[in-house]
Amino acid sequence: MHAVAGLLVGAIVGVTGVGGGALMTPILVMLFGVAPTTAVGTDLLYASVTKMFGTAVHHKAGTVDWQIVRRLALGSLPAAALTLAWMHFSHVGQLRSGLITFTLGVALVVTALGILFKAQIHSLGTRFRLGDSARFKAMQPAMTVLCGVLLGAMVTLTSVGAGALGTAMLVYLYPLRLSAGKLVGTDLAHAIPLTLIAGMGHLALGNVDLALMLNLLAGSIPGVVIGSYVSTRAPVGPLRIAIAFVLLFVAWKMVAR
Structure with missing residues (x-):
């Protein structure tokens, strides 16, 4: 069953860029009874490997903007490292499961809203980009790094946000530069180093079930490869909307648990 869940989530990640944490972590907690801290840590490492295969497909298709990836990583990787250090020294990893579950629920709501209002966010970014082009372009690098910082902290704490929130930020900051496939x-390419560093940190904190991760990968690797091929050839808007309502x-x- 773990492999089946991995296949399903892997395919969704490949098609939409969403779901590595937003779908898998709740599945592990609610369907398989995995402790929330272990679910977060295991999901982060699982997502890093899964997204490597998806990114390889997109790179071959020319649908990765590596300059934007570098800008995001400049903010997200230090933020992830600092968040892990804070978790270690403040013993956040030992928080009761109820609080961690509640935090995950809040992160899922934010993620779902990012998906649902993606078109409006894109429209707002386009308006600013066309209205004051020089100023907007001058702010893009710094704003991208700042978005990376926010993603780094959130993903490290909850494993949620690298996909949906990352794409919402990118459609605002680069409304004319990025096609749907790109x-x-x-987003997938940036998630690799972020989830890998965060996942390794959780591994050091004892929050990773390696056997579970391998079972998930058995399904997710073929799933994400298939999904990535589909994403470059088919519209994914309706699926993203459906995912948003599932996340809500x-x-x-x-939260009600």
């Missing part, structure tokens, strides 16, 4: 590919339902269930 948006997914760029899951968030409600987690």
Whole structure:
């Protein structure tokens, strides 16, 4: 069953760039009874490997903007390292499961809203980009790094946000530069180092079930490769909307536990 869950989530990640943490972590907690801290840590390492295969497909198709990836990583990787250090010294990893579950629920709501209002966010970015082009372009590098900082902290704490929130930020900052396929590919590529560093940190904190991770990867690797090929050839908007409503339902269930 773990491999089946990995296949499903891997395919969704490949198609939409969303779901590595937002879908898998709740599945591990609610369906398989995995402790929330272990679910977060295991999911981060699982996501890093899964997204490597998806990114390889997108890179081959030319749908990764590596300059944007570097800008995001400049903010997200130090933020992830600092968040891990804070977790270690403040013993956040030992927080009771209820609080961690509640935090995950809140992160899922934010993620779902990012998906649902993606078009409006893109429209706002386009308006600013066309209205004051020189100023907007001058701010892009620094704003991208800042978005990376926010993603780094959030993903390290909850394993959620690298996909949906990352794409929401990118459609605002680069409304004319990124096609739908390039948006997914760029987001996937940035998620690799972020989830890998965060996952290794959680491994050091004892929050990773390696056997579970391998079972998930058995399904997710073929799933993400298939999904990545589909994403470059088919519209994914309806699927993203459906995922958003699923996330809102899951968030409600987690917060109400």
